[in-house]
Amino acid sequence: MTCTHVSAPTRFLEANGIRFAYRRFGMKTGTPLVFMQHFRGGMDHWDPAVTDGLASxxxxxxxNNVGVANTNGETPNTVDVMARHAAQFxxxxxxxxxxxxxFSIGGYVAQSFALQHPDLVRKLILVGTGPRGGEPxxxxxVSHFAVSTDTRTGEGPLEAFLYLFFSPSARSQAAGKAFWKRRxxxxxDVDPPSSAQTMxxxxxxxxxxxxxxxxxxxxLKHIGHRTLIVNGSNDIMVPTINSFTLSQRIPNAQLILYPDSGHASHFQYPELFVSDARTFLES
Structure with missing residues (x-):
């Protein structure tokens, strides 16, 4: 492997007048796996257990897409434009x-990317997300906690994160705190907080x-790519029924729901998620 989640340097790429911040690590060969992050999140909000596991x-x-953290420009207010910027990157x-x-809004962007640029995409993994016009x-x-901000860090406090991303059970909350330490x-060389404009x-x-x-x-019937859809059994951010809808409407999709989990099921079960994702990507 070339570097890890923690050690990979932040690099910058100029494309269409935008200076994109990015990190690349893992093996040098193979189809790259590009991660698209949740609301207000940047590169540092991913789970090293997931990224390093898949990087093997x-x-x-x-x-970071346009306007997010240390990528310049203003964040657009539509998913389709976000996807166009991602394709430019x-x-x-x-x-x-x-x-x-x-993941989450990143899953919206990934769907739009695949529809706009189908030849650029080999396979899709959609986590904690839903279709256009899905169930709110x-x-x-949710709305209150989603925009709550710790003035020291520019991100939501731990309590809000645990409520939104994990189930109320002791097991899930403990997994959330463990993720928080890994995160x-x-x-x-960490990201600056995303701005109020991005939010x-x-x-x-x-x-x-x-x-x-x-x-x-x-x-959704026009997404012809093989697609893995993953969610928790009770996602309160993007209700789990939306994952079922994706699995029913995307022609070549499969669905995995993890037990006693919410929006961030892949952070609650990182080893299991890595195993499932690797099996999907390699098959």
């Missing part, structure tokens, strides 16, 4: 084809994504 036999690419790296792993959260606390293992734009993009325009879910 493939290249891993983490990046991938093209800027000179890659002919990639696998995509999209019915938890009244902060990188102490040098507002991503909120607007998520709201726009949830609107139903025309025939509901019709575009």
């Amino acid at each position: 036999n493939r290249p891993i690419i983490l990046f 991938v093209n800027g790296l000179g890659l002919r084809q990639v696998d995509l792993l999209g 959260s019915k938890d009244v606390s 902060h293992a990188r102490e040098n 507002r734009a991503q909120l607007a993009a998520a709201q726009d994504w949830r609107r139903v325009n025309g025939e509901r879910y019709a575009e």
Whole structure:
């Protein structure tokens, strides 16, 4: 492996007037797996147990899309424009084809990317996410906690994160705290916090994504890529029923639900997720 999640240096790529921040590590050969992050998240918000686990036999690419953390520009307020920027980044790296792993709003971006640039994508992994026009959260606390900010770090406090991303059980909450420690293992060359502009734009993009325009879910039949859909048994952020809808409407999709877990099931079960994802990517 060339570097790890913690040691990979931050690099910058100029593409279409944007200076993208990214990190690349893992094996030098194989189809790169490009990670697309959740609301307000940057490269440091991924789980080293997941990224390093998957890096053992493939290249891993983490990046911050336009306006996020240390990538310049203003974050756009629609998912489709975010996906166009992501494609510009991938093209800027000179890659002919990639696998995509999209989490939460990153899963929205991954779907749009695959629809707009199908030849650039080999396989999709969609985690804790949903289709355009999907079912919204019915938890009244989600909106409040999603925008709560620790003034010291620019991100949500631990309590909000545990509520939103994990189930209330003692087992799940303990897994969330363990992830939190792993997530902060990188102490040098870290991302700056995402801005208030990014938060507002991503909120607007998520709201726009949830609107139903025309025939509901019709575009999903045009995602021809093999797709792995992963979620927790009770995701309160992007309700789990949305993952079932994706699995039913994407022609070549399979669904995995992990028990006693929520939005961040892959962070609660990192070893299991890595095993399932590797089996999918290698088959």
